[in-house]
Amino acid sequence: YFFCYEGYKCEFAKLLLEGERLLASMSGSYSSNSDSSWATSLAVPIAGGFSGATSWFLTFPMDCVRAGVQGQLIPTTSSTPIQKQGALETFTQLLKNKGLTGLYAGVAPSIARAFLVSGSRFSAYEGAL
Numbered sequence: 001y002f003f004c005y006e007g008y009k010c011e012f013a014k015l016l017l018e019g020e021r022l023l024a025s026m027s028g029s030y031s032s033n034s035d036s037s038w039a040t041s042l043a044v045p046i047a048g049g050f051s052g053a054t055s056w057f058l059t060f061p062m063d064c065v066r067a068g069v070q071g072q073l074i075p076t077t078s079s080t081p082i083q084k085q086g087a088l089e090t091f092t093q094l095l096k097n098k099g100l101t102g103l104y105a106g107v108a109p110s111i112a113r114a115f116l117v118s119g120s121r122f123s124a125y126e127g128a129l
Contacts, residue, residue: 002056005122008047044126045119052118053111060110061103063087065091 038090068090085093094102 004051005047008050009040009043012043012046012050016102045123048122049115049119051122052114056110056114056117057107060107063110064103064105066092068094 052126065087069085069087072084
């Protein structure tokens with residue numbers, strides 16, 4: 001999570017500075033001693049958002065399996081034993097029934113939420129330092 005964030009932050013800061021240099025050279029007003037703090041302050045929420053979105057994208061299949069295990073019915077009477085499925089059985093059943101896309105069903109709202117939350121969280125953390 002933090003490894004992704006630091007890498008994204010460096011890359012987005014470089015990308016923003018290169019964009020500024022390109023625009024300045026096109027307009028003929030490039031100054032070699034321009035302030036780069038704006039690029040770093042803008043790169044922090046973007047990098048935080050992308051690191052949060054990446055972590056959710058990578059861990060979302062495990063969350064789907066967890067939800068499948070937790071969503072199983074609980075027997076109401078003790079006379080009818082129901083064998084509950086474990087994580088591996090739930091995983092294989094999910095793959096068999098819905099395919100690989102079933103592991104990522106509903107991922108878009110989670111990634112959007114993770115982008116916003118992680119971007120604001122990392123911005124607040126960096127701003128407090």
